[in-house]
Amino acid sequence: MTLRIAQLANFVGPVSGGMRVAIESLGQGYVAAGHERILVIPGKEDTTTETENGIIVQVRAPRISRDYRMIAKPWRALEVLDRFRPTSIEVSDKWTLSPAARWASKRGIGSVLFSHERLDDMLSGWVRAQFGVETAVGALNRRLVKEFDAVVVTSAYAAEEFADLDANLWHVPLGVDLETFHPSVGSPADDGLVKLCYVGRMSHEKNPELGVAAAIELHRRGRPIQLNMYGVGPDLERMRAQAGDAPVVFHGFVKGRDEVARRFAASDISLSVCPSETFGLAVLEALACGTPVVTSNRGGAHELVDPTCGDYGTPDAVGLADAIERVMARLGPDLRLAARARAEQYTWQASIDRMLQLHETLAHQVPNRPVRRPAPRHRTENPENL
Known part of the structure; x- marks a missing residue:
């Protein structure tokens, strides 16, 4: 049928x-x-x-x-x-x-x-x-x-x-698109910094400010980290002010799934911190690139992250910073292979x-009446002029 x-x-x-x-x-x-x-x-x-x-x-x-x-x-x-x-x-x-x-x-x-x-x-x-x-x-x-x-x-x-x-x-x-999001598209730079990333909308329903708060806490602890924030949204300027002099860089919107994959692969750890996320596609995309994930200890994203591929903490600066430190202690090829293996299950x-x-x-x-498809009333070459 x-x-x-x-x-x-x-x-x-x-x-x-x-x-x-x-x-x-x-x-x-x-x-x-x-x-x-x-x-x-x-x-x-x-x-x-x-x-x-x-x-x-x-x-x-x-x-x-x-x-x-x-x-x-x-x-x-x-x-x-x-x-x-x-x-x-x-x-x-x-x-x-x-x-x-x-x-x-x-x-x-x-x-x-x-x-x-x-x-x-x-x-x-x-x-x-x-x-x-x-x-x-x-x-x-x-x-x-x-x-x-x-x-x-x-x-x-x-x-x-x-x-x-x-x-x-x-x-x-x-x-997850296991071909686009693949470890072969990049790797973290060996420059002495642990590269964290957040990819998502800069809006309060996604709680990106929790990632910034965790980076601030790690900076206070003297950890050599840099958090790269990728995305746009109404809370962007507020988070710039929140970050202050902490090593947080806001890159704006990343166009193209291939480029998003490269940003994930170039990170040591990806943050997906929203405690009310029902799933978390960004979690799978990061894992597919071989990048371990730190998330909140509740929400749908938490169900995707097990001890083989990342960690989780309470949705606050200290809890997430603690989880990031635990993953930092495990960084290496084995962890990246385990992250990829976890993504391959989805x-x-x-x-x-x-x-x-x-x-x-x-x-x-509920049987449906067979009908013919009518001809379109309007045509356009680009359906993305939203």
């Missing part, structure tokens, strides 16, 4: 990180397996583009920040679904695109919610308090699990948010196969 899978997402732009990589990798895998794929995302204007990896539909949407747009009128995304009539939908958004579940239910089409973030911990971090957050998130999640046929989580930590909600949970760990093909199993299950449970 040939599937026609529609992926819907907000917050996907030129500088997006893990979620965009996940959506693109899964979508490419669907097409490679002989299925049809439609990607619906916000854009500067309405465009429909046929590519080798499926049809990309941008829905004109307002900016909500310098880097991101959000489809504020969900009915416009639903109109796209009406045009293409997918056999199932995969929604990577819990906000304005969640009405797609009701659209699918009315038409006998299977629906999947791909949970990329854990709202209770993320929102409690924003408001700096837990009071009221659990109640609000609990109510939202109860509605979501009733409306979607299945919910995909990438880690045990992500699954905890849906405990006791009678959700149809599918555990699908993500993968392939995109395994993720794609599991997701296709889910979509095929839904397609058989």
Whole structure:
């Protein structure tokens, strides 16, 4: 059976990180397996583009920040679904695109919610308090699990948010491009400094300031380190001020996955310190390059790091600095080989196969009317003008 899978997402732009990589990798895998794929995302204007990896539909949407747009009128995304009539939908958004579940239910089409973030911990971090957050998130999640046929989580930590909600949970760990991210693309310089790196968005929901705080603590202890920060975001200037005279260098956005791989491979230790990360693609990318990882002792990223390939500590300056020092004492070829071996346990093909199993299950449970693909209304050579 040939599937026609529609992926819907907000917050996907030129500088997006893990979620965009996940959506693109899964979508490419669907097409490679002989299925049809439609990607619906916000854009500067309405465009429909046929590519080798499926049809990309941008829905004109307002900016909500310098880097991101959000489809504020969900009915416009639903109109796209009406045009293409997918056999199932995969929604990577819990906000304005969640009405797609009701659209699918009315038409006998299977629906999947791909949970990329854990709202209770993320929102409690924003408001700096837990009071009221659990109640609000609990109510939202109860509605979501009733409306979607299945919910995909990438880690045990992500699954905890849906405990006791009678959700149809599918555990699908993500993968890593083991060819692009490879130890052969680089190695740390032998200059007497232990090179630390952080690759990700410079925004409070990712807690990059914890990496800076750990570097400051190591500098205070007299350790010969340099922390290289790669990424952009609203908290960048605040962290520059936080770093002060500590050896922290902010490099900005790194364009291209090949260059990101080289930066990982040139580091002795990679930091992925967010305690509310549901998975941590950057962890796998670093490990695939042979770079050990230090992370927080809770969250999805923690599940990817075992004693063979890194360490973890409490999400504060002292706890993370202690973990970094423990890894520093073990640096060498054996540790880099172990890091690579850990990453090799997570392939995109395994993720794609599991997701296709889910979509095929839904397609058989809710038969869909066969329809012809309509011709695109708009064409553009570059689908990335978000």
